[in-house]
Amino acid sequence: MLTAAHPDDLAARKTYIQLLILNNRVDEADSQNQEVLRKSPQDPEALVLKGEIELHQNHPEQAINTLEQALKGAPDNAFGHYQLGVAFRQQGNFQQAESEWRQAVRLRPSLAEAWIALGGNATQHADWHALEEISNQLRKASPHSIDAYLFHARARFNLGDAAGAEADLNHVIELAPERPTGYIELGLLRTSQKRFTEAEALFHKALSWDPGSADAVKGLATVYLAENKPADALHFLEGQIDHNRNSSPLYLYQGQVLLETKQYDAAEAALARAVELDQKNLVALLLLAQTRASLNKFDQAIADYRSAIALSPRNASLFVALGVLFEKKRDWQQASENYRKALALKSDEPLAANNLAYLLLEHSGDVNVALSLAQTGRKGLPNLPNSADTLGWAYYRTGAYSAAAPLLETAVKAVPDNQSYRYHLGVTYEKLKDSARAKSELEKAINLDPKSAVADQARQAISELAPS
Numbered sequence: 001m002l003t004a005a006h007p008d009d010l011a012a013r014k015t016y017i018q019l020l021i022l023n024n025r026v027d028e029a030d031s032q033n034q035e036v037l038r039k040s041p042q043d044p045e046a047l048v049l050k051g052e053i054e055l056h057q058n059h060p061e062q063a064i065n066t067l068e069q070a071l072k073g074a075p076d077n078a079f080g081h082y083q084l085g086v087a088f089r090q091q092g093n094f095q096q097a098e099s100e101w102r103q104a105v106r107l108r109p110s111l112a113e114a115w116i117a118l119g120g121n122a123t124q125h126a127d128w129h130a131l132e133e134i135s136n137q138l139r140k141a142s143p144h145s146i147d148a149y150l151f152h153a154r155a156r157f158n159l160g161d162a163a164g165a166e167a168d169l170n171h172v173i174e175l176a177p178e179r180p181t182g183y184i185e186l187g188l189l190r191t192s193q194k195r196f197t198e199a200e201a202l203f204h205k206a207l208s209w210d211p212g213s214a215d216a217v218k219g220l221a222t223v224y225l226a227e228n229k230p231a232d233a234l235h236f237l238e239g240q241i242d243h244n245r246n247s248s249p250l251y252l253y254q255g256q257v258l259l260e261t262k263q264y265d266a267a268e269a270a271l272a273r274a275v276e277l278d279q280k281n282l283v284a285l286l287l288l289a290q291t292r293a294s295l296n297k298f299d300q301a302i303a304d305y306r307s308a309i310a311l312s313p314r315n316a317s318l319f320v321a322l323g324v325l326f327e328k329k330r331d332w333q334q335a336s337e338n339y340r341k342a343l344a345l346k347s348d349e350p351l352a353a354n355n356l357a358y359l360l361l362e363h364s365g366d367v368n369v370a371l372s373l374a375q376t377g378r379k380g381l382p383n384l385p386n387s388a389d390t391l392g393w394a395y396y397r398t399g400a401y402s403a404a405a406p407l408l409e410t411a412v413k414a415v416p417d418n419q420s421y422r423y424h425l426g427v428t429y430e431k432l433k434d435s436a437r438a439k440s441e442l443e444k445a446i447n448l449d450p451k452s453a454v455a456d457q458a459r460q461a462i463s464e465l466a467p468s
Contacts, residue, residue, distance in 0.1 A: 026056045044074035060090035078108035092314035112142040119151040131155040180206035214249035248278035316346040350380025367397045385414035401431040419448040
């Protein structure tokens with residue numbers, strides 16, 4: 001071995017460490033890299049390797065610290081910026097991840113890994129113009145990259161150029177006829193065009209090359225659903241599961257089809273099995289949480305969301321979902337705490353701002369803070385009746401009745417059977433000295449649920465109305 005013959009050649013040793021990582025021999029790589037760092041503790045390349053190893057060991061926070069230390073000593077290390085982006089992505093910090101990948105390709109335009117990461121990010125955010133440009137840059141960096149053509153196909157299809165997407169996908173098949181990827185993507189294109197027979201043939205072709213392709217299985221199940229054949233989809237998935245009972249993706253797809261057919265208990269079981277087989281399957285974990293919430297299994301759903309947060313701790317929407325569940329349990333303190341955590345991660349997260357504003361208004365919080373939050377919520381959710389009601393109620397609580405009325409009218413018009421909206425509008429009319437409309441709205445609120453606490457408040461408000 002080269003490193004044994006030349007034990008003091010650190011460059012050769014670092015090359016060997018990289019090969020170990022690529023072959024998933026992470027423990028060996030870690031041991032070798034520790035030796036390098038003992039001899040040269042501030043070696044930037046060795047520190048980048050250490051960060052990469054920590055990512056493989058699922059320690060993104062440690063990796064961020066290590067990689068930032070490496071980049072202080074070597075700010076032009078493009079691969080270090082790429083790996084730091086990967087670490088931020090593992091933490092759910094996609095904005096910072098993209099920033100690092102952009103820096104990586106500025107420093108080394110030929111770094112295909114960074115372009116591929118940027119393409120995945122653009123796809124996730126449905127930024128098709130950005131994805132098209134990334135695909136072009138990736139093709140320059142790596143002319144025969146399958147990912148470049150796949151990215152370009154997705155971009156062209158979503159920008160309305162199905163023919164261009166098809167040409168790209170045919171080229172993928174030419175480049176890699178024995179890989180399932182091109183057939184799967186072309187099958188998805190045919191599915192979107194409602195050319196289901198062709199789509200089925202393409203997905204079967206993909207399975208002929210890779211019988212374990214979960215994406216091809218999902219594609220076929222999607223075709224059956226598109227043809228309104230849910231029973232066929234479930235039968236097909238059951239057959240696939242019989243051949244591979246340890247596939248988390250297969251149980252995930254089964255759960256998704258069961259949800260489509262409103263078989264919620266069976267869907268819960270399938271999704272729970274998907275998570276049991278792969279505790280890092282975030283999609284399955286979130287669907288399981290949502291399914292259990294819909295079944296009023298709030299404690300289990302809360303545990304699922306907490307597991308999801310452990311996998312993606314910077315995902316503000318997970319804290320919002322957790323807050324909503326605590327509201328359903330009437331645990332206002334925990335709900336507020338989770339909305340605040342969401343806002344700490346994303347200050348303009350509209351649902352967190354809206355919901356926290358309402359909790360402050362209803363539970364003796366600072367009404368001025370609530371007003372500011374409600375404005376943030378309304379700005380981010382301008383078409384949501386709930387945000388109109390929250391902002392209107394905040395204006396009411398701060399004495400701005402004329403500003404409150406049109407917002408509350410909007411909410412009531414959108415959801416006329418919402419008792420709280422009616423009550424809020426009624427007491428606002430009362431403050432505006434419009435007793436007739438106040439009484440009308442309050443009576444409608446009472447009639448919606450005569451035994452509720454809101455109905456009692458409405459009766460009290462009617463008793464205090466000035467004679468018309």
